[in-house]
Amino acid sequence: MSSLSIETLRSEISSGKIDTVIVAITDMQGRLVGKRIHGQYFLDDVLQHGTEGCNYLLAVDMDMNTVGGYEMSSWDRGYSDFVMEPDMSTLRRVPWQEGAAMVLADVKWLDGKDVVASPRQILRKQIKALADAGMKPMVGTELEFVLFNNTYEDAWNKHYVGLTPSNQYNVDYSLLGGARVEPLLRSIRLNMAGAGMVVESVKGECNFGQHEIAFRYSDALSNCDNHVIYKNGAKEIAAAAGYALTFMAKPNEKEGNSSHIHCSFRGLNDELVMADESDKENNLSDIGRYFIAGQIAHLRELALMFAPNINSYKRYVPGSFAPTAIRWGRDNRTCALRLVGHGAGLRLENRVPGGDVNPYLAVAGIIAAGLDGIKNKMTLEPIFEGNAYVSDSARVPSTMLEAQKLWSESAWVKETFGAGVQDHYTNYAEVEMAAYGKAVTNWELFRNFERS
16 A cells, blocks of 8 residues: 555645655566656656666666576667556655655556566566456565674675674574664664554564564565565665665575565455365365465476575575475474464465565465466365475475576466566576676685695
8 A cells, every 4th residue: 555645745745845756666686776756857757657767677687787698688679768657556755765755666668568577567467367366365575684783885895704793692582682783673664664564573583683574464566565665675774874784595504584475365355265264273275275285386396486596595404494395384384385374364374485585576476376276276285294304395496507497497387477487587597597607606715725
């Protein structure tokens, strides 16, 4: 839901309270990119016509290098523009930036057609497919980060070695540990509330300096919108206070940063289609069982949507609270899929994504898998009890190469998301793996500098 109406925006631009409107899209890597637009110009022009940006924004690597292999954007195609079309339902204040409002945009070609490889458009397509089947997705994401008593510039200059975590011991649920950095955590919470999000709580986590701020669930699109705004805003607020925080999946050898995604389907009028009180054990309806079966059936070929970086796969360590076994269990954190709640609170938690996830892509995958399970009335395997880490279950892909191969060779992925999307994100993985293959790491230096 928007936290700022167009009428209020007009009034506050007129009074000078707001002077800047940020128009943002989410790129493949899950980052906000776009423009800061003078407030009056936004009202006079951009509100009706959108604003243009180079289409390479959806065809570059993490370093913003132009790379080959993308059909939609290349030197041969002239790196033309696309249109960032504001979705005014996302308009909100940006309390941590003076005089600023923000609106997220959908990405269109100049002829008005969707840019199908855009993460937000990929999610919109799956939401529509689910709506056509008479249902809607409700989603909550849980993002963890590690906080350091260093600036981002200091961390860069130190080559990310010898940084000081804001807590130097395990602060999981520790009120004392959280109090050490409460001024910053409070600032992030209050600023996100001011941007229209419903903040639930904050808690310490296992890694040194690791914390999680939780927000209330909502419809899938608005939740993913909030996710990317929070992620970007938390970094900005931390930087302004002299801290650096990271959401990367595995920043060191200790516990990684997760982004568990909770999802349930409801009827279009909020009917509880997945819950059934007559099932005394798990509270699942047939639709609920089909939904989980779909997740199990497609999790491996969707891994690239859940784990988008080389580093993502280093998080999957047995006994680390990151999943390795593709099983489902009732409130069992050793399984990739954890069923929690009852009635209106019944949902499935996908524990595979890390903090580096692009939420639009991950949630699109979860919706598509659930809908396929429902349409084909897939049989749900028995619930898993015990320690799934030591089971003989199918495994979450352990490398990006494995995930890319499963994604690129999947007939279901091609049918569900389209050949263009399949090829686009296959190339994304290829670019990342090629860049990593050329890099000389500290591990190699320590192992080989003297002794090889």
